[in-house]
Amino acid sequence: MSNYVVTVSREYGSGGRLIGKKLAEELGIAFYDGELLSLVAKESGYTEDFVRRNDQKKTQSLLYHLYIGSQLLPASDMIFIAQSRVIKDLYNKESCVIVGRCADYVLRGQPNVINTFITAPIESRIARVRDEYGESADNYRTYLIKKDKNRIAYYNYFADDAWGKVQTYDISVNSDIGVDLSAKLIAEYVREKLAAK
């Protein structure tokens, strides 16, 4: 079987990262999240300078034209571009699970890409963030809504599309059935989807 990539998008506090990790174990493939992608980007030589020299023509936005005078893109854009290159390299190189970083958008239209989304009710997310992640906030509901907003803004800015449209995903799961069972069920879907091709 040829390589495949499973992307995992998720609401903050849904346990999506943990599910992605379990899913990779279940499928016996590599696992990448944001931190790891940044590391790989650095190690691969996709430094900000490299990105600027190699990927400018991709950026046709007004933002680009505003920055072209100084030959610089905002740091966040350059990091996104570097990570996108790593994601594309990974796609060509090995089967893996990639959490976040608009990977579904970066690999859009490619074969053997399976997009997943993890949701959870706000009460469950509050409990997870407070009890499992050990994060503290005066008002957890407000805290989560703000986290969501940042995630949505990030996606909508870089992916140039609306976040959380059900049609974008091959499978979405409310993680209230548990991290392990969610990963198991998604693994089952992935196997069926690859077999159906």
Add this chain to the structure above:
Amino acid sequence: MSNYVVTVSREYGSGGRLIGKKLAEELGIAFYDGELLSLVAKESGYTEDFVRRNDQKKTQSLLYHLYIGSQLLPASDMIFIAQSRVIKDLYNKESCVIVGRCADYVLRGQPNVINTFITAPIESRIARVRDEYGESADNYRTYLIKKDKNRIAYYNYFADDAWGKVQTYDISVNSDIGVDLSAKLIAEYVREKLAAK
């Protein structure tokens, strides 16, 4: 175990109705879509034909109703209200699968309600509508987009919420893995979700 309801929302041509039917068989519970209409027709005093002609049409403007001087709600509103009442009755009476009719919205906030969504790529939906449903259109893509738009308008009008937000659903599945496998996977999720409560 107490009663539960699985709602099925779907893109036109995704095979969602068939999956709902299989799912009901798999779970050994009742299935409602057209049958529900008959129930509504009886309960509301409308003839089946009247309901069929007016069902799922978006309500005409308020101005129009002022113009015709009707003291009644628009027919489509009355049908929606009657259907909602039937859905709530069913929820209290028996376990079942309900396809469409904003059932997820009608039962929002109730325990033991599991919301599902069936998607499929447009190419698969065109093939299904043409080859399985035997529908003919000059341009299938335009035909499907129009069908989707009607469905979205219906949901957005009656449910007063955006259609197809991934967070609304406990599980969504791209049906390209097949009708039977989709139903089997969703049944598995439903069993786990009920067990997790």
